Amino acid sequence: MMQDVLRLQNLQKSFGSVRALKNASLTLREGEVVALLGDNGAGKSTLIKAISGVFPVDRGDIFVRGEKVSIRSTRDAMDLGIETIHQDTSLAPDLSIARNLFLGREPVNFGWLGVFAPLDLAKLRKAASELLKRVGISKKLDADALVSTLSGGERQSIAISRAMQFAAKVIILDEPTNNLGVEETHGVLRFVKEVRDAGHSVLLITHNIHHVFQVADRIVVMRRGEIVAEQTVADTDLLTVESIITGADMSALLKEARAK
Amino acid sequence: MVQAVMTIAAEDEAPRVKGRSRLMRSPQFSSFVILIILLAVFAVADANFLSPLNISNMMAFLPELGIIALGMTLLLTAGEFDLSVGAVFGLAPVVVMLLVQNGGVDIGVALLAGLVLCISIGAINGLIVTKIGISSFLVTLSMLLVVRGAALYITQGFPLKSWDQPGFFVTLLAGSFNIGSFRFYTSLWWFIGLSLFAIYILRYAKLGNWISAIGSNRNAAVARGVPADTVKIWLFIATSVLAGLAGMISAFRISAASPVAGTGYELEVIAMVVVGGTALTGGRGTILGTIVGALMLRAIRNGIVLIGVPGLAYNIFVGLIILAMLILHALLQKNAARG
Numbered sequence A: 001m002m003q004d005v006l007r008l009q010n011l012q013k014s015f016g017s018v019r020a021l022k023n024a025s026l027t028l029r030e031g032e033v034v035a036l037l038g039d040n041g042a043g044k045s046t047l048i049k050a051i052s053g054v055f056p057v058d059r060g061d062i063f064v065r066g067e068k069v070s071i072r073s074t075r076d077a078m079d080l081g082i083e084t085i086h087q088d089t090s091l092a093p094d095l096s097i098a099r100n101l102f103l104g105r106e107p108v109n110f111g112w113l114g115v116f117a118p119l120d121l122a123k124l125r126k127a128a129s130e131l132l133k134r135v136g137i138s139k140k141l142d143a144d145a146l147v148s149t150l151s152g153g154e155r156q157s158i159a160i161s162r163a164m165q166f167a168a169k170v171i172i173l174d175e176p177t178n179n180l181g182v183e184e185t186h187g188v189l190r191f192v193k194e195v196r197d198a199g200h201s202v203l204l205i206t207h208n209i210h211h212v213f214q215v216a217d218r219i220v221v222m223r224r225g226e227i228v229a230e231q232t233v234a235d236t237d238l239l240t241v242e243s244i245i246t247g248a249d250m251s252a253l254l255k256e257a258r259a260k
Numbered sequence B: 001m002v003q004a005v006m007t008i009a010a011e012d013e014a015p016r017v018k019g020r021s022r023l024m025r026s027p028q029f030s031s032f033v034i035l036i037i038l039l040a041v042f043a044v045a046d047a048n049f050l051s052p053l054n055i056s057n058m059m060a061f062l063p064e065l066g067i068i069a070l071g072m073t074l075l076l077t078a079g080e081f082d083l084s085v086g087a088v089f090g091l092a093p094v095v096v097m098l099l100v101q102n103g104g105v106d107i108g109v110a111l112l113a114g115l116v117l118c119i120s121i122g123a124i125n126g127l128i129v130t131k132i133g134i135s136s137f138l139v140t141l142s143m144l145l146v147v148r149g150a151a152l153y154i155t156q157g158f159p160l161k162s163w164d165q166p167g168f169f170v171t172l173l174a175g176s177f178n179i180g181s182f183r184f185y186t187s188l189w190w191f192i193g194l195s196l197f198a199i200y201i202l203r204y205a206k207l208g209n210w211i212s213a214i215g216s217n218r219n220a221a222v223a224r225g226v227p228a229d230t231v232k233i234w235l236f237i238a239t240s241v242l243a244g245l246a247g248m249i250s251a252f253r254i255s256a257a258s259p260v261a262g263t264g265y266e267l268e269v270i271a272m273v274v275v276g277g278t279a280l281t282g283g284r285g286t287i288l289g290t291i292v293g294a295l296m297l298r299a300i301r302n303g304i305v306l307i308g309v310p311g312l313a314y315n316i317f318v319g320l321i322i323l324a325m326l327i328l329h330a331l332l333q334k335n336a337a338r339g
């Protein structure tokens, strides 16, 4: 049996009177893509922000590879091997691709100088070009190009390759195909599969159910801060999933309509 | 001049790629060209502009605003700014001199007290901006009033009596020396040294990467584990300390501390920084641009008087030239995006 990489148990989070998370529990296994679905405001972003250390949960436990952990900052999450690509883009547009790829984990010389240490620019460029080559976007992109000159899809690819480079155990993507064109969307989805095949676990948030059926192994549905369903993709179909998300039994409605 | 152009090229992110066009488009380069044109115009219009005396005068004054502009550049790059620098420029020497003259405190101890004062002002600015989340415009505007008010109150509005003991610290901050018929102050060394350090920080150090990232997209930087608030607080402190240092240099140079010294400097300094090509919205900062901007504003203020623009009309020209520079940068930026 595959090992549990990440296990969330009864997570709770409130913003004032809004209970964004009520007892959310979820398990992510090694080398699988889990799709997290749910309507706007269901609590998906809140859940992944809690895992990635943007804010602490009010109650509940997080286990990484069976060990209970406390995630108090984004740095904690990164150190545990959890890389997140947030809905509101994760890159600094005024920095080069290379500098973005290593932001927060810059290779430096004379490390004892702390924040005053000089960047190892040669290593930075070399590692960045290698990474771009590995993920197959080096032909189009130069590691020194500013991120502000890239398209949305290119930015998304950069963000994903950054998550990959630190050999993260868990990669979380919050609506990575939002605002992307057809070709760019396929690029991102192909990427998700490659990431999984390389042994990483992926938690994918999306509103596009077709994408889910293309890449996900399992589906988890949230509604009003709770996990309301969990199914393997092989055992379900589009209509069923849609009806769970909205809470209406669409397949029943459809059968009724057909019968008439 | 060729050397200066090459230095500017070296600061550009990727001189190897599309080298020439990128260099031409970089904001600090266009500012540099305009500076040369301005200098040429003033030199032709009035022979005295390039006289040793006039150049010495410009160079005496340049570091005082330039040093503050270095801190302001880093702060603006991180997406914040500080309107209280002119007031700190006035308060620091007033406090130091009062301690020495009325309190009988040793000058070294008094300077240390001044340093602590500047650190505190910067820390308060930074803490309120980052921890309470009020915009730096409002926080530092209030701080400007508090600090300027404090300087006026403790002096009862009068300048302090002159300082006439040349000692070690005066020589260190405001000593002077002659090269040929030019007279320079040690403050020029301070400016050059601090400029080199600031270039290093912004361009080559890990800290500079963080500063640009914070100003460019704060959430992205925080998501990568960059301690954005801590960095900003330290930049507020650095800016405040540099303003105090500049104030001390000025007070020692003219042997007097006035509670109204530095009035309006905050805007002059911000003008220097943005004229040099640093974005007011954060993310894009250039120290070389700021040095060019500081030179340019000094040259404009000096040259305009020399070529005989009436004193009262003088700000019209300064304002128009700043506006023209900003329009130029905006057009270049538009061109460069996705270029």
Ligand SMILES: Nc1ncnc2c1ncn2[C@@H]1O[C@H](COP(=O)(O)OP(=O)(O)OP(=O)(O)O)[C@@H](O)[C@H]1O
Binding pocket: A015, A018, A019, A020, A038, A039, A040, A041, A042, A043, A044, A045, A046, A047, A087
């Ligand atoms: N920082 C916050 N302060 C207050 N309320 C918040 C905050 N973040 C989220 N919420 C609330 O929590 C609930 C869940 O929001 P969340 O962003 O997790 O939804 P989501 O499932 O990601 O939705 P979407 O599909 O639209 O991205 C919403 O009602 C939202 O208004």
Ligand SMILES: [Mg+2]
Binding pocket: A044, A045, A046, A087, A174
């Ligand atoms: Mg969301």
